[in-house]
Amino acid sequence: NAGVTQTPKFQVLKTGQSMTLQCAQDMNHEYMSWYRQDPGMGLRLIHYSVGAGITDQGEVPNGYNVSRSTTEDFPLRLLSAAPSQTSVYFCASSSPGPASLVFHFGNGTRLTVT
């Protein structure tokens, strides 16, 4: 059982380049979300989704796009990377009901923008 899988693990981009961070889960979780982790700032919510076809903004959505075409996948797109987006990105999922908000996290993607 893979849980939450993020790819790639590491990525270096130049300013202005675009890329997609992949996130997939095999637990049939309705809820998925993306966070960025920065020193001294903790984890900040970028975007989240409560189910296929539904997405919403978190605390720091600017510069990022998401879509949720399937229950399993929740990719995060950077259309024009900026140095301020250098961070570690975590994807998380959870099921609705009594276990909701008990998140399962991926291993993270470390992104550097030069």
Added chain:
Amino acid sequence: AQRVTQPEKLLSVFKGAPVELKCNYSYSGSPELFWYVQYSRQRLQLLLRHISRESIKGFTADLNKGETSFHLKKPFAQEEDSAMYYCALGGYNTDKLIFGTGTRLQVFP
């Protein structure tokens, strides 16, 4: 608005000493509080949640609605407790889980 405050960036103790990691929250609805832990080179994982009212790895946390706090406590710290600890806030009328800035716990032998 949801807000979580963890005032300590770093907490250093010796093995066997008591530990208290502080967490305060702000939320207008009925809160759900969690503690997540990230050990070195491991993914973030749930440590405990307030509605479970259980002790995990010797850690406990009590929700104090009057003081809007959810401090994490352990009477006798172990070296393997060294990790990054995050307090997180959700609620029954929100889909968001908001994290604090984290506290790094270092337990020295």
